[in-house]
Amino acid sequence: MDIQTSLTKMIFDRKKNVEMKNHDSYGTDLLGLMMDAYKNELKDKKNFLSLSLQHMVDECKTFFTAGSETTATLLTWTLIILGMHTNWQDQAREEVLHIFNKEIPKFEALSRLKLVNMIFYEVLRLYPPATFLTRKADKTMQLGNLTIPAGTELVLPTLMVQHDEELWGKYAKVFNPLRFSEGISKASTHPAAFTSFGFGPRTCIGQNFALIEAKVILIMILQHFSFSISPTYIHAPALVFTLQPLHGAQITFQNLQN
Template identity: 55%
Template sequence: MEKTGGYGADLLGLMMSQSKEQGTVNVTSNASLSTEEIIDECKTFYFAGHETTSVRLTWSIILLGIHQDWQEQGRREVLEICGRNNYPDADCLSRLKIVGMIINEALRLYPPAVSLPRQACESMKLGRLSIPAGTQLELPILAIHHDPALWGNDANEFNPGRFGEGIAKAAKHPMAFMPFGTGPTICVGLNFALLEAKLVLAMILQKISFVTSPSYTHAPMLLVTLKPQYGAQIIFHPLD
């Protein structure tokens, strides 16, 4: 691997080795980064990686704490496929259909990113609309995910079963589910994020049962991502 100037070969190290301040590359190169740019990239990694995964799992735990029937279905699947004492491996995770359905439904109800901003690079036609170049567009993911015209009269209810035949058939339009965005700029970390969430949730279901505490107050709040305003009060019990 190419040397990274003593900063290591991980992503941060590669960016540091390209820093304009280090003089390791031509400062006019498009590949060079300033310290401020590196800090901004790290912030992006945190919010797009750690923050979104944390919120995704938090809502999944809250919803399963409320809906004990789905928690039991998910746990039964995990124990049948992965066992009680084995860490879930790649083969196990690929077979956890119900766990995947639970995560998708949590993402539908409470997507970490509630909207998708876009800007028209050039003038264009969208159906009967004429959109001038430079127009800022906002795609309301949260509203689309709760639209009864797309998801049915139970659009506001937790029902992972709607994903039983896959994402494309979960709603009346195959593109109605977009927690990671859509199109050519869809989140590059989509597969990793879903794999990470499925792994953590499976390991929790293996060892722990839980219920939402009576002190929990349901109050979704948008603060960069969509999160519970007063936290997630959950009562955990180790499985016998």
């Protein structure tokens, strides 16, 4: 409810500023672009309040939860796993310091990260924020020998698929970033076995942005801190909207000497 109220106020404030000629546009961020797309409806008070306003609020909430919650969850699991497997943490730090030293990471150099990329993919494989995908057939379709009637909802259990030993091998439940050394499509026995961001034309549009955010944050942590799991940590993955550590992430950080 607080998010709903806050977003509604932001929309009305921007609408009022444009109407009073205090600003020439609604802004260049996501909300501003959506309001610009609805500029005709914004002039029609009745239509705006009944349809467009709620649509914009819902879109903002979706981007906030999908773009913030999932990235935060990915970083949380990454810190937990690297806190458990400090050998991988040390290797990741070596790569980061080799490329960036202690400087603020620049976008152009992010593509040079190899091991950090593999670590993120392996964390996403083991602990995908979204544990399943759903699709609905808009018309009757043929899938192999199966006839899928129109309106049928299909569920892909991402978490189960990405832990399947037939797809990922005998040590499917073991953290091993090197399984992605030749890319996602060759990491398993099926090129579509990794679906943490979806697959095909419906792949998550925020995938690249989310990984850039996560990389920058992890780089800056690795540059300045070493960390390990606290003795109080209890490993209990649980589905709470996204897949999260049920009892929190108790991690001990140690400042690295300059």
